[in-house]
Amino acid sequence: MPRFAANLAYLFTERPLLERFGAAAAAGFKAVELQYPYDQSPAAVRAELERHKLTQLGLNTAVGGREGDSGLGAVPGREAEWDAVFQQALDYTVAIGGRAIHxxxxxxxxxxxxxxxxxxxxxxxxxxxxxxxxxxxxLIEPINTRDRPNYFLNRIEQAADIIGKVGRPNVKIQFDFYHVQIVSGDLIKRFEAHQPLVGHVQIAAVPSRAEPDEGEINYPAVFEALDRLGWSGWTACEYKPRARTEDGLGWGRKYGLGG
Incomplete structure (x- = not known):
């Protein structure tokens, strides 16, 4: 059965960030991921994780300091800025007991x-x-250009090629079924072909990016495939709830979500 994590940049946003940890735990999530938590002290975040017995997964490197920035990892001429935002993310991740950096x-x-x-x-x-x-x-994540025009990394195959050129075992793909469906489709075959390089999975409906119970992706079939293929990592809910987060968790009741 899939293990679901809550992305606290998308879920429970009716509350301040530090209150979302408890809300996620109350809804049945055992793990969380963040995006840009840097305005909160690492000690405060770690305290919430420990209080609610949550596993901290990933967070994102900061996008950069210029208007229109959407990350710095592949931007020529800004390597020093990249080094700074990566070090910030690494220090923060270690301080809160996290496992990954997007x-x-x-x-x-x-x-x-x-x-x-x-x-x-x-x-x-x-x-x-x-x-x-x-x-x-x-983690490196292919992102569709409809949502983020001119983003450098778009396809799973491109991510796999880059990981091969980096040649480090601790660099993996963040396989977001939402983005992969928009860019390429053929989700289960694509996941299976690249599974050895996949370090994390995310989900959302297409095209709405709402709860995974509508649209063009058959998520029950995806979850069955992940089980069949032996995916033992977390599956993170990075969707935009249609209304109050708790009211949209009906899709996850059979997986232990909903409180």
Missing amino acids: CMAGKVPSEQRPAAEKTFVANLTRAADLAKDKGVTL
Whole structure:
């Protein structure tokens, strides 16, 4: 049976961030992930995790300090800024007892894509070496260009190629079924083909990005496939609830969600 985690940047947003941990636990989640928690002290976040016996999964590197930034990992000429935001994420992750960092690639114009790939590989290589001794996994996530135009990393196959060039075992794919469906489809076959490189899974309905009980993805079939394929990692709910988060958890009742 899938193990579901709550993305606290999307779920329980009716509450301040520090109150979302308790709400997630009350709804039956055993793990959480964050995005940009940096305005909260690591000690305060860790206290909530421990109070509610939650496993902390990943968080994101900061997007950057310029208007329109969407990450810095693959942006040529901004390597020093990347090093700074990655170190911030690593220090924060270690302080709260987290397991992973989603390394945001950023937006680049089409003519810069060859240079951006070299930049991303070099930046990830340095970052992976820093994270290795901390027991932290780096995640890279293909994101669809409908939601995020000019984002550098779009396809699962592209992510796999980059991981091969980095050549570090602690760099993995964040396989978000929402983004993969929009970009490529053929979800189960694509997951199976790349499963050895997958470090994390996320879900949301397509095209609405709401609860995984509507739209063009048959999530019960996806969950059955993940079980059949032996996926033992977490499946994170990174969707935008249609209304109050708790009111939309009916889809997860048979999996122990809903309180």
